[in-house]
Amino acid sequence: MITPKQQVIADSITYWNSGKTKEWQDLNINFVMGKREGYYFWDMEGKRLMDVHINGGTFSLGHRNPEIIEALIKGTENYDIGNHHFPSPLKAALAKELATVSPEGLNHAIFGACGAEAVDLALKSARCATGRKKIISVENCYHGHTGLAVSAGAERFSRLFLAKRGEDENIQVPFNDIDAMEHALAKEDAACVIMETIPATYGFPMPEPGYLPAVKKLCEKYGTLYIADEVQTGLLRSGTMWAITGYDVIPDMIVTSKGFSGGIYPISAVIMNEKASSWIRIDGSAHMSTFGGTELGCICALKVLEILQRKETVENVAFVSQYLREGLEKIKSENPDIFLEIRQNGTIMGLVFQGKQGAIPIMQRLFENGVWAIYSMLDNSVLQFKPGILCTKEYCDELLERMSTGIKQAKTKVLSQVE
Ligand SMILES: Cc1ncc(COP(=O)(O)O)c(C=O)c1O
Numbered sequence: 001m002i003t004p005k006q007q008v009i010a011d012s013i014t015y016w017n018s019g020k021t022k023e024w025q026d027l028n029i030n031f032v033m034g035k036r037e038g039y040y041f042w043d044m045e046g047k048r049l050m051d052v053h054i055n056g057g058t059f060s061l062g063h064r065n066p067e068i069i070e071a072l073i074k075g076t077e078n079y080d081i082g083n084h085h086f087p088s089p090l091k092a093a094l095a096k097e098l099a100t101v102s103p104e105g106l107n108h109a110i111f112g113a114c115g116a117e118a119v120d121l122a123l124k125s126a127r128c129a130t131g132r133k134k135i136i137s138v139e140n141c142y143h144g145h146t147g148l149a150v151s152a153g154a155e156r157f158s159r160l161f162l163a164k165r166g167e168d169e170n171i172q173v174p175f176n177d178i179d180a181m182e183h184a185l186a187k188e189d190a191a192c193v194i195m196e197t198i199p200a201t202y203g204f205p206m207p208e209p210g211y212l213p214a215v216k217k218l219c220e221k222y223g224t225l226y227i228a229d230e231v232q233t234g235l236l237r238s239g240t241m242w243a244i245t246g247y248d249v250i251p252d253m254i255v256t257s258k259g260f261s262g263g264i265y266p267i268s269a270v271i272m273n274e275k276a277s278s279w280i281r282i283d284g285s286a287h288m289s290t291f292g293g294t295e296l297g298c299i300c301a302l303k304v305l306e307i308l309q310r311k312e313t314v315e316n317v318a319f320v321s322q323y324l325r326e327g328l329e330k331i332k333s334e335n336p337d338i339f340l341e342i343r344q345n346g347t348i349m350g351l352v353f354q355g356k357q358g359a360i361p362i363m364q365r366l367f368e369n370g371v372w373a374i375y376s377m378l379d380n381s382v383l384q385f386k387p388g389i390l391c392t393k394e395y396c397d398e399l400l401e402r403m404s405t406g407i408k409q410a411k412t413k414v415l416s417q418v419e
Contacts (some may be wrong), residue, residue: 003045004044005032005043005044005045008032008044009021009025009030009032027360027363027364028364028367029363029364029367031043031047031049031367032044032045034046036051036063036064037062037063037064038062038063038064039051039052039054039059039062039063039387039388039390039391039395040063041063041372047370048370049367049370049371049372050370050371050372050395050398050399050402051063051372051388052371052372052373052385052386052387052388052399053372053373053374053384053386054386054387054388055258055263056200056231056232056258056386057231057232057233057234057235057237057258057259057386058258058259058261058263059259059263059388060235060236060237060258060259060263060347060388060389061259061262061263061304061307061388061389061390062263062388062390063263064263064264065262065263065264065307067303067307068262068263068264068300068303068304068307069264071299071300071302071303072264072265072296072299072300074299075295075296075299076296079295079296079299080294080295080296081290081291081294081295081296081297082293082294082295082296082298084288084289084290084291084292084293085288088295088298090295090298090299090302091111091293091295091298093298093302094109094111094269094293094298094301094302094305095108095109095111097302097305098269098271098305099271101241101305101308101309102241102242102254102271103242103245103250103251104250105250105273105274106250106251106253106254106271106272106273107272107273107274108271108272108273108274108277108280109269109270109271109272110269110270110272110277110280110287110292110293111267111268111269111289111292111293111297111298112257112267112268112269112270112289112292112293113266113267113268113289113291113292113294113297114144114257114266114268115143115144115149115229115231115255115257115258115268116143116144116145116146116149116150117144117146117268117289117292118231118255118256118257118268118269118270119143119144119146119148119149119152119194119227119229119231119255120144120146120147120148120149121270121287122192122194122227122229122253122255122270122272122276123135123148123149123152123191123192123194123227124148124279124287125253125270125272125276125277125278125279126191126192126225126227126252126253126276127191127192128278128279128282128286129191129225129275129276129277129278129279130191130192130223130224130225132189132190132191132224133168133169133189133191134168134169134170134171134187134189134190134191135148135151135152135169135170135171135190135191135192135194136170136171136172136173136181136184136185136190136192136193136194136224137152137153137170137171137172137173137193137194137195138172138173138174138175138195138196138199139154139172139173139174139175140154140175140199140201140202140378140379141153141154141172141175141194141195141196141199141201141202141229142154142157142196142199142200142201142202142377142378143194143196143229143231144231145157147163150163151163151164151165151169151170152170152194154201154378156377156378171184171190175195175199175202175205175207176205176207176208176211178211178214178215178218181193181214181215181218182218185218185219185221185222185224186222188222188223190222190224191224191225192219192224192225192226192227192252192253193215193219193224193225193226193227194227194229195212195215195226195227195228195229196229196230196231196232196233197212197228197229197230197233197238197242197243197244197247198232198233198238198243198345198348199378200232200233200348200376200384201376201377201378202376202378202379202382203343203350203352203376203378203379203381203382203384204343204345204348204349204350204376204382204384205343205350206343206344206345207247212244212247212248212249213247213248213249215249216249216250216251219252225252225253225275225276226249226251226252226253227251227252227253227254227255228242228244228249228251228253228254228255229255230242230243230244230254230255230256231255231256231257231258231268232258232348232386233345233348234254234256234259234260235256235258235259235260235304235308236308236313236314236317236346236389237259237317237346237347237348237386237389238345238346238347238348239314239317239318239321239345239346241308242254243345243346243348246345252272252273252275252276253270253271253272253273253276254270254271255268255269255270255271256268256269256271257269259304260301260304261297261300261301261304262300262301262303262304264300265294265296265297265299265300266291266294266297267293267294267297267298267300267301268292269293269301313389313390316389316390316391317346317347317389318346319393320347320387320388320389320391320396321344321346321347323393323396324347324349324387324396324399324400325342325344327396327400327403328342328349328351328385328400328403329342331400331403331404331407334404334408335407335408335411337354337411337415338353338354338358338407338410338411338414338415339351339352339353339354339407340352340353340354343382347386347387347388347389348386349384349385349386349387350376350382350383350384350385351382351383351385352381352382353381353382353383353414354381354414354415354418355381355414355415355417355418356380356381356417357375357380357381357417358380358381358414358417358418359375359376359380359381359382359383360375360380361410361413361414361417362375362383362406362407362410362414363375363383364410364413365406365407365409365410365413366383366402366403366406366407366410368406368409369402369405369406369409370402371399371402371403371406373385373386387399
């Protein structure tokens with residue numbers, strides 16, 4: 001007799017995405033998502049996991065956050081997705097709120113349904129504003145899978161779809177290399193530089209002191225716009241609403257998504273200054289999206305922004321960041337041969353392990369011990385460690401205990417992989 005879970009896996013292989021389904025099976029991650037609540041989720045057959053992947057920040061406020069669900073349910077009494085052609089009180093309120101929580105001058109917001117759509121829009125906006133086509137991004141960056149976004153990202157994702165663009169349209173420079181950035185910008189033909197403030201899929205390497213402000217200054221010098229992709233780093237995960245302002249940079253555009261939805265109803269946004277938003281005054285119908293900024297999505301995002309601005313939320317981010325750091329430092333000191341480094345800005349963390357693929361066995365042992373954290377796809381030595389910002393002390397204690405056990409158990413395997 002085949003179990004309901006085995007049936008889902010079989011159907012996923014036959015009808016959904018066989019490659020993706022088998023990828024996890026091959027890694028011994030035999031998991032089908034069932035119940036979810038707060039910072040936990042369960043396999044269909046009952047195995048419980050602590051979620052420290054939180055889909056890149058999507059569940060930063062927890063799975064099925066009751067306040068967001070309540071707002072959504074109440075919203076359905078009067079609203080649906082709305083009409084993308086007309087103004088609406090909810091869209092106007094959300095755009096106004098984004099202007100309030102963003103740096104001075106970023107006063108316009110246009111909405112999308114996902115991160116990549118918003119990235120595409122930001123890139124298009126930069127082209128319209130500058131009359132230039134070239135996009136500069138950093139090596140091993142990740143901005144999503146739509147047309148322009150995937151072509152600006154790592155070749156790992158564009159190759160198969162023949163989406164990589166030529167040097168005249170898109171160039172990449174190494175992260176933290178200001179000379180390479182100036183060399184690219186000095187040609188004075190780039191519409192924009194797009195950067196994740198801390199590149200997530202590359203394992204959260206931290207920007208070196210002064211690097212991001214220097215990039216912004218060069219952008220100003222050479223007439224290029226700066227797009228901060230804050231899809232993973234924004235919304236208080238670093239301790240400030242947008243990580244980029246913590247580095248003293250005011251970008252021309254901020255892209256947000258994931259946690260902006262509260263994990264309940266998809267929505268994304270590009271927040272733009274006057275120059276970057278020129279197209280909306282030239283031709284407001286130049287970009288449209290039926291599901292961009294749905295009214296139900298706006299309701300969820302407004303609730304998210306409300307929760308993020310509470311004093312106790314801000315305080316909890318500081319607590320979680322510091323408490324987990326202390327616990328992880330202890331675990332690191334107990335496993336110095338495999339646990340090499342903790343990269344951190346607030347609740348954004350990358351844990352570096354020994355060997356090129358060190359984070360894969362770590363992920364597997366943590367999974368066995370009831371913790372879900374995933375290796376970085378573009379640097380397999382780093383485990384992405386992304387706790388939710390509302391975690392309690394009790395949750396952190398349990399997490400650290402399970403981390404300690406899982407990391408110890410992975411030791412032999414991690415060391416055996418090192419050439
Ligand atoms: C930094 C960054 N930008 C953009 C995206 C694309 O977002 P989405 O998957 O919603 O299209 C992602 C997704 O993981 C991301 O991490």
